[in-house]
Amino acid sequence: MSESKTEKFSSIEGVVGKEHSDISEDERKKVLKTMEVIFRDQEEFKKYLLREFKDFEEIPNDSFKTIFYEKEKTPGELEIIDIVNKKTNELRKKFGFTDLSIPPKNIYIIPYNAPWPKEAEGSSSYYSPIGQFIVIREAESDIARSSKTVLAWKILHEMIHFKSYNSLKQLEDSSFDGHIVGLGSSDGDNDESFLSGLNEAVTEELTTRIMDKLKDHPRFKKEMELTNELKKRLSDIKTADGEPLLSGEEFFIGLNKDNKKIYLEYKELAEEREALNELIEKIFKKNPDKFKDREEVFNLFVKAVVTGDTVSLSQLIDNTFGKDTFKKLSKVRGGIEKEKEYIKDLN
Numbered sequence: 001m002s003e004s005k006t007e008k009f010s011s012i013e014g015v016v017g018k019e020h021s022d023i024s025e026d027e028r029k030k031v032l033k034t035m036e037v038i039f040r041d042q043e044e045f046k047k048y049l050l051r052e053f054k055d056f057e058e059i060p061n062d063s064f065k066t067i068f069y070e071k072e073k074t075p076g077e078l079e080i081i082d083i084v085n086k087k088t089n090e091l092r093k094k095f096g097f098t099d100l101s102i103p104p105k106n107i108y109i110i111p112y113n114a115p116w117p118k119e120a121e122g123s124s125s126y127y128s129p130i131g132q133f134i135v136i137r138e139a140e141s142d143i144a145r146s147s148k149t150v151l152a153w154k155i156l157h158e159m160i161h162f163k164s165y166n167s168l169k170q171l172e173d174s175s176f177d178g179h180i181v182g183l184g185s186s187d188g189d190n191d192e193s194f195l196s197g198l199n200e201a202v203t204e205e206l207t208t209r210i211m212d213k214l215k216d217h218p219r220f221k222k223e224m225e226l227t228n229e230l231k232k233r234l235s236d237i238k239t240a241d242g243e244p245l246l247s248g249e250e251f252f253i254g255l256n257k258d259n260k261k262i263y264l265e266y267k268e269l270a271e272e273r274e275a276l277n278e279l280i281e282k283i284f285k286k287n288p289d290k291f292k293d294r295e296e297v298f299n300l301f302v303k304a305v306v307t308g309d310t311v312s313l314s315q316l317i318d319n320t321f322g323k324d325t326f327k328k329l330s331k332v333r334g335g336i337e338k339e340k341e342y343i344k345d346l347n
């Protein structure tokens with residue numbers, strides 16, 4: 001996981017061969033170089049896609065097609081990208097890593113009524129390791145669409161993925177695909193993923209904490225103050241079926257111009273975060289002398305996500321729950337539900 005002292009120009013740190021075999025140093029260098037080219041020149045990447053597949057409709061990957069629908073960014077959006085870049089570079093610096101600044105060209109903002117890839121259904125943003133870009137879908141609600149908090153939140157989440165430890169793996173057909181992002185890994189040959197739920201949870205929790213640090217920033221202060229004020233004002237309001245209107249998971253509450261319409265935007269990945277927090281709670285309780293608070297345990301997860309170095313996390317988990325627990329957890333199949341079950345049974 002070593003890094004050079006110079007600024008990075010691609011998120012990809014490692015490359016593994018088929019079935020995790022080694023690839024030659026020359027090939028590794030070639031792949032890393034290609035990723036740098038894709039990172040630096042998104043225009044050329046788009047041209048390449050059109051050349052390679054002859055026609056836009058023939059591009060086999062919908063998550064690539066989406067980027068052709070991007071809208072031009074406003075100065076306000078460019079400023080938010082800059083703020084988020086600085087905050088995420090601060091995060092890298094904490095772990096001794098150099099800057100990796102994501103150019104605005106690598107962030108595509110897509111109109112809400114443009115085609116959206118099936119594999120990203122249910123989400124309004126994604127990160128493509130192989131394309132070295134982030135895609136954000138504009139909110140359909142005009143209140144959310146004009147919110148700086150909502151946009152910053154989404155870019156921040158994806159940028160944490162982008163700046164986490166990333167590696168590629170060679171597939172059976174010899175092409176390369178994303179393999180590790182942070183704590184999670186995927187296997188394009190069998191369409192499987194491991195620890196992705198916990199990786200998402202750490203990413204969203206980290207997003208929450210970084211956004212909280214931005215609450216006094218002039219770009220977000222007014223919106224965040226209004227959100228907090230509305231949280232207080234709406235705390236007793238019930239919906240038509242008697243449930244509380246607020247769940248406590250809202251990170252943005254906004255009103256339209258005549259104050260007649262309200263819009264709530266929620267933190268994502270509730271189930272994943274629940275699993276992470278249960279694991280942190282168990283580790284914390286079973287190691288009373290080791291940690292002064294849960295945040296210290298959480299920070300070990302952050303370290304593993306950003307650096308890809310899971311040694312201290314896996315040692316802690318093994319010492320707490322028994323030999324090979326981390327290894328077994330890393331091999332749980334079946335997504336977050338199964339990860340959650342595994343964590344529930346730990347003692």
Ligand SMILES: [Zn+2]
Pocket residue numbers: 157158161200203
């Ligand atoms: Zn994510």
